[in-house]
Amino acid sequence: MSRKPEDIVSAAVVKHGSGREAVMGILTDVNRELGYIPEEAIKAAAKAVDVSNAEIYSVLSFYSFFSTEPRGRNIVRLCNTISCEMNGSSDILDAIEKELDIKTGETTADGRITLETTSCIGLCDESPAMLINDTPHTRLTPEEACKILAGLE
Amino acid sequence: MPNVSVTINGVTTSVREGVTILDSCKTAGVEIPTLCYHPDLSLAGNCRMCLVEVEGWKTLAIACVTPVTPNMVINTHSKKVRHARRTVLKLLLAAHNVNCPECERNKNCELQELAEKHNITFNEYQTSPKPSSIEEVSPGIMRDNSRCIMCTRCVRTCEELQSVAVIRPVGRSASVNISTFMDLGLNNVPCTQCGQCINRCPTGALFETSEIRQVWEAIEDPEKFVVVQTAPAIRVGIAEALGLPTDRTTGKMVAAIRGLGFDRVLDTDFTADLTIIEEGHELISRLKKVLVDGDTDTALPMTTSCSPGWIKFIEHKYPDLLPNVSSCKSPQQMFGALSKTYLAGKEGVDPSKVICVSIMPCTAKKYEKERPEMRDSGYKDVDYVLTTRELASMIQEAGIDFDNLHDEKYDRWMGDSTGAAVIFGATGGVMEAALRTAYEIVTGQEIPFEGLNIIPVRGMEGIKDAAITMPDKMASGFEFLAGVTLKVAVVHGLANTRKLMDKVRAGEVDYHFIEIMACPGGCLGGGGQPIPTNPTVRKKRSDAIYEEDAVLHFRKSHANPEIQLLYAEFLKEPLGHKSHELLHTHYTKRD
Numbered sequence A: 001m002s003r004k005p006e007d008i009v010s011a012a013v014v015k016h017g018s019g020r021e022a023v024m025g026i027l028t029d030v031n032r033e034l035g036y037i038p039e040e041a042i043k044a045a046a047k048a049v050d051v052s053n054a055e056i057y058s059v060l061s062f063y064s065f066f067s068t069e070p071r072g073r074n075i076v077r078l079c080n081t082i083s084c085e086m087n088g089s090s091d092i093l094d095a096i097e098k099e100l101d102i103k104t105g106e107t108t109a110d111g112r113i114t115l116e117t118t119s120c121i122g123l124c125d126e127s128p129a130m131l132i133n134d135t136p137h138t139r140l141t142p143e144e145a146c147k148i149l150a151g152l153e
Numbered sequence B: 001m002p003n004v005s006v007t008i009n010g011v012t013t014s015v016r017e018g019v020t021i022l023d024s025c026k027t028a029g030v031e032i033p034t035l036c037y038h039p040d041l042s043l044a045g046n047c048r049m050c051l052v053e054v055e056g057w058k059t060l061a062i063a064c065v066t067p068v069t070p071n072m073v074i075n076t077h078s079k080k081v082r083h084a085r086r087t088v089l090k091l092l093l094a095a096h097n098v099n100c101p102e103c104e105r106n107k108n109c110e111l112q113e114l115a116e117k118h119n120i121t122f123n124e125y126q127t128s129p130k131p132s133s134i135e136e137v138s139p140g141i142m143r144d145n146s147r148c149i150m151c152t153r154c155v156r157t158c159e160e161l162q163s164v165a166v167i168r169p170v171g172r173s174a175s176v177n178i179s180t181f182m183d184l185g186l187n188n189v190p191c192t193q194c195g196q197c198i199n200r201c202p203t204g205a206l207f208e209t210s211e212i213r214q215v216w217e218a219i220e221d222p223e224k225f226v227v228v229q230t231a232p233a234i235r236v237g238i239a240e241a242l243g244l245p246t247d248r249t250t251g252k253m254v255a256a257i258r259g260l261g262f263d264r265v266l267d268t269d270f271t272a273d274l275t276i277i278e279e280g281h282e283l284i285s286r287l288k289k290v291l292v293d294g295d296t297d298t299a300l301p302m303t304t305s306c307s308p309g310w311i312k313f314i315e316h317k318y319p320d321l322l323p324n325v326s327s328c329k330s331p332q333q334m335f336g337a338l339s340k341t342y343l344a345g346k347e348g349v350d351p352s353k354v355i356c357v358s359i360m361p362c363t364a365k366k367y368e369k370e371r372p373e374m375r376d377s378g379y380k381d382v383d384y385v386l387t388t389r390e391l392a393s394m395i396q397e398a399g400i401d402f403d404n405l406h407d408e409k410y411d412r413w414m415g416d417s418t419g420a421a422v423i424f425g426a427t428g429g430v431m432e433a434a435l436r437t438a439y440e441i442v443t444g445q446e447i448p449f450e451g452l453n454i455i456p457v458r459g460m461e462g463i464k465d466a467a468i469t470m471p472d473k474m475a476s477g478f479e480f481l482a483g484v485t486l487k488v489a490v491v492h493g494l495a496n497t498r499k500l501m502d503k504v505r506a507g508e509v510d511y512h513f514i515e516i517m518a519c520p521g522g523c524l525g526g527g528g529q530p531i532p533t534n535p536t537v538r539k540k541r542s543d544a545i546y547e548e549d550a551v552l553h554f555r556k557s558h559a560n561p562e563i564q565l566l567y568a569e570f571l572k573e574p575l576g577h578k579s580h581e582l583l584h585t586h587y588t589k590r591d
């Protein structure tokens, strides 16, 4: 049973404070625990920091690691920036989409995997690369990528 | 701050240390193009339109945010500068839905003007034209982000001037847009519909929800009896909206509106006077309840209620203070309710045939007229609201030569006006008008200010206050006020309002009466007024308003002969049964 979004925010405020600079910490805590940042959490964070809902929404909309939609148990983020792209990331994306039968941005019906692309994750020297949750996987091929995904719970 | 010497385009001048390059160039009479800069707002430095060259600098300087330093050598139109500015403009235009003939801001657009001034006749970056997309619709405001240049002037307006902060950049990089919380749209967030963002947008990305077409249709329908009311601030805005110098042009405005084909041209000033009578009596009655009866349920300070932007603001932000708001409807809505009852009777027309159109300096009035409680006449009290800008557009469409019109007068029954009503259009005006009348009711004498001009409540300071001590000798029935010092405050712009309301909530101030206008400067700076707006423009409009007050025959609301007739024949008495039915309202707490 996970905590209510408002409670996660309250706990995060104790940890990070209620200044403007606490916003990223609060949002990260919510995102980590729930896998996404629901509307109630945005409202609670805005209230705690005393800024408008729009301001919090604006901040989180900037970061691709934050989402306002529920996501799967595992989040796969394939880098789409130029080095990975030159080393074949689009072929990998095609292969994964086909394998999982979803498009980028979607979640598998069983809630197992959400597929996303991301801007540079700093692994250009080992491209193409992807992150699964917090773990990097590098020098991928389409086959290898699909194999890794098959092993996810 | 000491002065420093700077050289601008080869000419050396002395400017205050610390001012920006932009300001020092302005002082020197050198124009620098800007887009994200606005004199009412904080500096953003995001558009790069104002780039200039500074000797010894590797990169170009952003004039609007860079302070001058001693002996700075500035060049504002070197080859490098001109090339950079042209590139900035071309890139902005390439990401823009360039469709000027179909745009609300055609011929009054800063982007268009700069493109013309910089002779952008060909744009090699333009790939495919961006399609138009009306992203947002609300009763007062529309947004088409395909014309947005992301200057954030609207965002800063909403946050800094209005402390509402419902719009923000959302997303990143090429997909960033100005949007609302969860992209819900202005209609579903605590937007006050004030339209201040429209007035500060350099392009056609923000504009009012137009009702021009509906108004033409009503005028052209022979079955309908179309009456129009004009708000106090229109008479000092309409000339400007038509491209003429700011001036009070009441007579020409009446002639122009009549020329459009309305059946009756009447004045919101009439119901502004009525508001003063009703609100004045409400204030006196609240004072009596608190001071004499010791009633703890009666809320003081009482605040005005004529600004619908303010009403929506308090409903969202200070619902606990709603009992403090006067129950008087705004003059627009009082007019609407009377147009379909009293006026219909006087004119002998079927109220169901009456269409009430108002010309307002305001976009929040478009929202106000849609409120479900605004139907006390048995019909929708006000059918359509046009902004000053929309009226100008109709006058132009009809080919009316405004400047050469002869002055005409308002029609009767609801057309008489006083100086007290005219100054409703400026911050402090409602307070001044209310004091002129209320003081006289309770003391039987004129308020002791030279020429009835209550100077302490005038001017553009954000929060003003005044105290007036009542004489020992009062009119009969008002002896309880003898020697009482009445404390009043006047505030305009919602950021100032928030500061004051926080103090009211905390019990830190002991005012009896507060005038609140959502827009900076009051209605003369309303979201429906001509664009641009800035301190100079607002000052000119304000001067024109007080000039009009000074020349009018009647200067006190209770002296308005048609108001006296209205009470004698129809309402009977202030705060009476009919008044409560038609002229007063209630408010709703909103999330």
Ligand code: SF4
Residues within 6 Å of the ligand: B096, B097, B098, B099, B100, B101, B103, B104, B105, B106, B107, B109, B110, B111, B112, B147, B203, B204, B205
């Ligand atoms: S916003 Fe300005 S440049 Fe753009 S279409 Fe409208 S008038 Fe033209």
Ligand code: SF4
Residues within 6 Å of the ligand: B141, B157, B158, B162, B164, B165, B166, B167, B186, B190, B191, B192, B193, B194, B195, B196, B197, B198
């Ligand atoms: S209309 Fe007023 S409250 Fe609404 S977004 Fe614009 S500035 Fe903000």
Ligand code: SF4
Residues within 6 Å of the ligand: B147, B148, B149, B150, B151, B152, B153, B154, B155, B178, B200, B201, B202, B203, B205, B206
């Ligand atoms: S809507 Fe207008 S004011 Fe707001 S960012 Fe866009 S161009 Fe600037």
Ligand code: FES
Residues within 6 Å of the ligand: B033, B034, B035, B036, B037, B044, B045, B046, B047, B048, B049, B050, B051, B062, B063, B064, B065
């Ligand atoms: S006006 Fe200076 S950066 Fe926009």
